[in-house]
Amino acid sequence: SPVSRRAPGSRAARLREQSTLGSEEWNPWEEDEKNEQQHRVKTSLQILNKPKGKTDHSIQIWGKAAIGLYLWEHIFEGLLDPTDVTAQWREGKSIVGNTHYSFLTGPSVVPGYFPIDTSNVVLVLNGREKAKISHATQWLFFAQTLMKTQKLQHLAVVLLGNELCDNDWILKFLKKNGGLVELLFITYDSPWINDVDIFQWPLGVATYRNFPVVEASWSMLHDERPYLCNFLGTVYENSSRQALMNILKQDGNDKLCWISARQQWQPQETNVSLKNYQDALLHSDLTLCPVGVNTECYRIYEACSYGSIPVVEDVMTGGNCGNSSVHHNAPLQLLKSRGAPFIFIKNWKELPAILEKEKTIVLQEKIQRRKELLQWYQHFKTELKMKFTDVLENSFLMNNKH
Template sequence: MQIRCFGYYKNMRVKKFLLVIVMCVGYGIVSLYTAYIMLKQREENHSAPNTRVLSRDLNSVNISAKHVQIWDVGNIGSYLWQDILQGKLPNTERNRWSQSALTLQGFSFWYRQSHNLQPKHAPHFIDDCLILAIDAHDKSTQQNAKAWMDYTLGLEHLLRIGLLVMGEVTCENDWLQPYLKLEKIKFVFLMYDSPIIDNKKVFAWPLGPTPEGNQDLQEQFKSLDISAPRKYTCNFIGTIYPKTSRQNIMDLSNDKVAQKCYFAWRNRFVQTQGKQSFSYQQVISDSDLTISPTCLNSECFRTYEAIALGSIPVIEDIVLPKNCNSTDSAPYALLKKSKAPVMFIKNFEKDLPTFLDEFEALSSYQKVRKRLSLLKWYIGFKMDLQKQFISIVQERFLNPSR
């Protein structure tokens, strides 16, 4: 009996061993085939610079969720994707589409970013909802924006379109008016305070940090010591334009308090990227205050970069250009509405030196409290933007009557 039982268990072990081998071989074959398919798709994507076929990261997508694609064709959607929706920015390459995906509040969002691609290189897709992120801040960028608008409006299967637009710096946006009358256009999030913002179809959206430096900003924040004393009372790094408040800031460099600030001037605008961008952000993170004067428009990237790094923006509270008055609270209507703990000053020449003196007199503890208050507010501000964005997308994309 013992011999028979031993033989029985021995046969069982052999069968289990063979079963494990078969399963491993089968799994290996499936894995190899999957790897082959992925490599093949990768080769196809890299063989043509203007690829139209994009693979999907199935691990990031809820199949039952409503699919909404975000095409960032103006390089202005990274703040929405990374800071507001908390998505991961894809690796970018020139003349290619890059993509990332996330599931949020019942939606599967696909963020697709293009660099220097025209509508004829748009990816094929079968979804009926699309959010188009376009840059239209001047006449030259508006041509590309309209080309993408006309292309997407011509897609028969596309029933609902939302827009994220960097509006015209002058706040005129005349080119956008005809599109607002179209049934397919369900909503517009518009940067810069503009009279066409009605909170019915057109909603205000913050400018956010500069897209080129946003990734550097995230890395800078990781090394931020919030409670440590800061090296400078204030800073301003920027272009000086004659007969503007920026000239007044330059004159401040001789002031007793301002000597504890960091100033760097240039006579013409230069886009800061890479090491320059990181150095610029390092100065901001080393400063209690960041002076944020007007430029071509009242709103600027500097303000949001300062907030993100806990440096309180000192903002020139003047509407510029004059027709950028979406509400009586312009400029920075969104910040004022949400009671941002920043400083607004009407007259830099008269009031800025006094404010710097008063701030310098604060204790280190008081300065840290103000810094923490700013960062805490910013977290809530971004959460509120996410809720508003999801709510509008849900209402306009899922409600058949809209």
């Protein structure tokens, strides 16, 4: 039976109506990267050599990867001007304690062609694959030049890491190895994480696909949700996702869930496909989160945004993630250490029992559970912001004398 679709919150609607950022998953600014190569030949550093003033209580964040938007709009709850996601240049400001943060993003943020208003910088980079790494490296060389000209004193990096945790290219840039990066915030369960100079960072929602900041509404909390669960995504052959599909079909639970599987991954989001996906999250009590190349996926955070409980396949994926004594091969350390109220399963064979139990839970109990999830997620983002700003300020502002 057709589900009545409610008008989403104005902000979500606004974001949804704006056009998408382009077809490349990890960074919407492919053209810009080509332009930067040409610009760099002519780069002039004159604008960068402002005289050094007193101790600087400001930190500038340069967002050169889509996860920068999660950092700024979701974790800092900062605004961007202009609001148009396709704008060439967007900026925002936020004050935390007595530190001024500013955020710059967009294709026009090109090395040597924008003012650097502080001696403290956080660079948000994409290290997902080869082409991205060479682009990220150019930005680090640019920062090195600024250090030599005395403008820049402190640099941190937020890195969208490789899904297999193959990030060795950045090692030589770390301060402890003679480089300039004092602090590294990195996605996935990297074995390097020590909470001293390397910290785990969440993947967050797919901002590159225009997933919005979602404001909780009365109906999101209190309405009956017509579907037990949802899974909209690519099903790879012989993957656990294929196993999941088979298990759902066996018990006829695929009829009670919103399932939309495709064989081919599609980076290009349309307004219709995004709305469809958001509706699935809003109208399901559970969101199924099978592993992809890595256990952590955008879907986990997107489900949290809509109060749909993530059912997470809690297995370590291949590659170099988590294989250190600290991690004991358990994935999703960042979420677990903060007490994520998810349903963790080791095998999709456990799902039918979970769905049977789900059918017996009364609405009042579901409302309570949604409340807990939404509150937990808000708290998670607030804690991350506090940790991020504390770590930066302790490293950057306390020792600005050297």
